[in-house]
Amino acid sequence: MSKFSFAPALQPQISIAGSNQLFPVRRVYCIGRNYAEHAVEMGHDPKTSLPFFFQKNPNNVNETGNFIYPSHSNDVHHEIEMIVALCSGGTNIDVSQADTHIFGYSIGLDMTRRDLQAEMKRLGRPWEVSKAVEGSAPTSQLHLREETGFITSGIIKLLVNGEIKQESNLNKMIWSVSEQISILSEYYELAAGDIIMTGTPAGVGPVKKGDVMLGSIEGLGDLTVTVD
Ligand code: MN
Numbered sequence: 001m002s003k004f005s006f007a008p009a010l011q012p013q014i015s016i017a018g019s020n021q022l023f024p025v026r027r028v029y030c031i032g033r034n035y036a037e038h039a040v041e042m043g044h045d046p047k048t049s050l051p052f053f054f055q056k057n058p059n060n061v062n063e064t065g066n067f068i069y070p071s072h073s074n075d076v077h078h079e080i081e082m083i084v085a086l087c088s089g090g091t092n093i094d095v096s097q098a099d100t101h102i103f104g105y106s107i108g109l110d111m112t113r114r115d116l117q118a119e120m121k122r123l124g125r126p127w128e129v130s131k132a133v134e135g136s137a138p139t140s141q142l143h144l145r146e147e148t149g150f151i152t153s154g155i156i157k158l159l160v161n162g163e164i165k166q167e168s169n170l171n172k173m174i175w176s177v178s179e180q181i182s183i184l185s186e187y188y189e190l191a192a193g194d195i196i197m198t199g200t201p202a203g204v205g206p207v208k209k210g211d212v213m214l215g216s217i218e219g220l221g222d223l224t225v226t227v228d
Contacts, residue, residue: 012058014085014106014195017141017221023085023103026193028056028137030081030110031180034173034199041202051175051183054127056110061195062135068228069209070133073113076227078207079200080158080166080215082151083108084177085142089190098181099150101190104142107215107223109158110197111136114206137197140215140223152176154218156201160211168201170217175199 012025031053033039036046069076087103110131117130153171157164175183180196207213207227216222 009059012061014061014063014139015141016104017143019144023142024193025058025061025195026191027188028058028060028195028197029184029188030054030056030131030197031175031199034175034180035168035201036172036174037168037202038200038204039174041204046174051180053184053187054131056132056137056197060132060135060137062138063141064135065138065224066226066228067109067111067135067138067213069207070113070136072129073115075113075115075206077112077114077204078158078160078165078213079110079112079204080156081108081110081197081200082106082156082170082217082220083139083142084181084196084198086181086190086194086196087192089185089192089194091185091189093182093185093190095178095182098178098185101181102145102150102177103192104144105148105151105217105220106142107140107217107220108197109138109213109215109223109225110200111138112204114204138223138225140221143220148219151219156217157215158203159214160205160207162214165205166201166203172201173199
């Protein structure tokens with residue numbers, strides 16, 4: 001007989017391209033304002049001394065190809081981001097060793113209730129209701145790092161209904177993937193199963209029901225998500 005009083009929730013997971021195995025998601029870290037032009041479009045100075053992070057819920061990870069427009073918002077935004085998935089972790093990881101913890105990469109979307117985020121910022125309250133939204137981390141399959149190599153550049157792009165909304169290069173991140181892993185590990189104990197959403201370039205904007213988002217990252221294929 002199970003020691004649990006009811007069936008435990010399903011383990012959040014991401015499929016792996018070319019494999020029957022699944023990546024079990026432990027935590028979802030996200031970096032804010034990691035491309036200078038996006039920081040500026042959000043009204044901020046990109047030259048900060050340290051990055052900042054927030055988290056989504058592991059079960060916000062969503063590989064269904066659909067995103068259900070959430071309640072309590074009339075201004076839900078797309079943010080195309082590269083997701084980095086970790087196969088190991090630790091604390092105080094040296095930046096020179098950080099890339100050795102990378103399992104693979106996927107194309108992700110950090111779907112955001114922008115109106116609620118602005119309200120929470122104004123009130124000095126936490127961002128959870130704007131970021132940890134149900135299904136708010138659509139992702140493609142993971143591509144193994146041993147196949148892609150260590151990714152430091154490449155075009156990242158998002159089209160909505162065929163129109164280009166976001167386009168930049170991964171090499172324009174303010175804080176590199178290695179720096180993000182290293183700095184996060186000063187605050188948290190990173191572990192296998194953690195994923196990092198590495199920030200979005202400029203061009204974020206609203207979606208509405210029926211919109212089709214097509215994200216792509218050089219070397220990682222593409223991701224199609226319909227807003228329901
Ligand atoms: Mn984001």
